[in-house]
Amino acid sequence: MGDNTFSVLNTICTDLKKPAKSIIFRQGEHADFLYFIQSGALKLDYQLEDGRNLVLDFLWPDRFFGIAENETYAWSATTLVDVHLKRFKLSSVQVLAQEHPNITNLLLQQKMASLMAAKTHITLMSCPTATSKLIGFLLEYKKIPNYFNPSTQVLTLIMSRKDIADYLGMTFETTSRIFKYLETNGYIKKLNHRQIQLNMHKLQLT
Amino acid sequence: MGDNTFSVLNTICTDLKKPAKSIIFRQGEHADFLYFIQSGALKLDYQLEDGRNLVLDFLWPDRFFGIAENETYAWSATTLVDVHLKRFKLSSVQVLAQEHPNITNLLLQQKMASLMAAKTHITLMSCPTATSKLIGFLLEYKKIPNYFNPSTQVLTLIMSRKDIADYLGMTFETTSRIFKYLETNGYIKKLNHRQIQLNMHKLQLT
DNA sequence: CGAGTATTTGAGCAGCATCAATAAGAGTGG
DNA sequence: CCACTCTTATTGATGCTGCTCAAATACTCG
Known part of the structure; x- marks a missing residue:
């Protein structure tokens, strides 16, 4: 797959910055x-x-999105930071996929990624307490390159407290309070609202 | 798609009853x-x-399942009632898909269905109260043919209170109590533990 | 019928939502 | 750069919701 599929797709893509x-x-x-x-x-x-x-998912580089059902988008997509996108006309993709079946495989792979993300999301939402939800969220978020500095252990949150709350199924006041609790008990250290230093020794025990 | 794709797949399927x-x-x-x-x-x-x-999803007839990531099943599949399945060797499906690209389209379509189910699931889990979760669940469940009788308005639950609880992210005691609450307030009438008559006039107001 | 499982019900407490007020940060224009 | 505004985040007080532990009841299946 890979290279060839991408180069074929690149012939019909438009660059886009938002x-x-x-x-x-x-x-x-x-x-x-x-x-x-x-x-x-x-x-x-x-x-x-x-x-x-609801926030259904956060998306990072190398992900496709906008594969719709019923000709209509089932949710909205909103940028969190400045983004650089490629845009493909869906009708062109469908035509191209006739000759290059690997495009469909690529889309299937992407759907698979969405579904695994949904599973993680459901797992987090099913945590019995807000504290465990938020810790679970931080540990997942830590996996994202660019927003975690392994040498300083600092996470850069690019979403608001409300976004996190809407993702985990709680109120933003609770999100804020749990951050406070985690800091008080030495799980994290808030450098500012969006910069959080993790104490992995304590977090991993949970 | 459809007919041809299915008849091709049928050449490599095994019938299975559980x-x-x-x-x-x-x-x-x-x-x-x-x-x-x-x-x-x-x-x-x-x-x-x-x-x-966790119960990640309930599956009904005409659905494919077992499309895995990493060569390994990411969750278990357990029957709720007697089932009649078709089974396909994954390696054979992959070979067949080379010649019949519509098979991949079919799998993509199925992944799409899984993802929309996950969205519904997340939506239910994000309901602020256990009552709204359970009502939402009943209204979704009502859409499944075979287990809802429109003329009598009776739902036949084929899963346990614990299954429902594990799906909605609550305890089975709470599930049971909410059923009680719904009956006391005229939203439903329990014919027995698994047979529930809905009062749509009241349920739809929520 | 009897053993095991599923469901209901109870009492008490902890955790989270709500409403409300304050504080911190980001963005804008003089 | 500072003052002002608007947004985002924090913090407080209170009550309700749902969890926990425990016991009783209903149901299922061999």
């Missing part, structure tokens, strides 16, 4: 494009009629 | 087979090291 906190597409919009993240990060969020706002 | 409460595969086992549900129902569950047992 600033932080901009919307790439909204849930319900007609799905015309498939996207690929070259750099940056974004969240997939979903608004419910009752006013709740 | 009684209720039997394990089709376990998480961690080497993934040799892909399955298709002809009739019956099952759950996908996942054991955590800390003793928690």
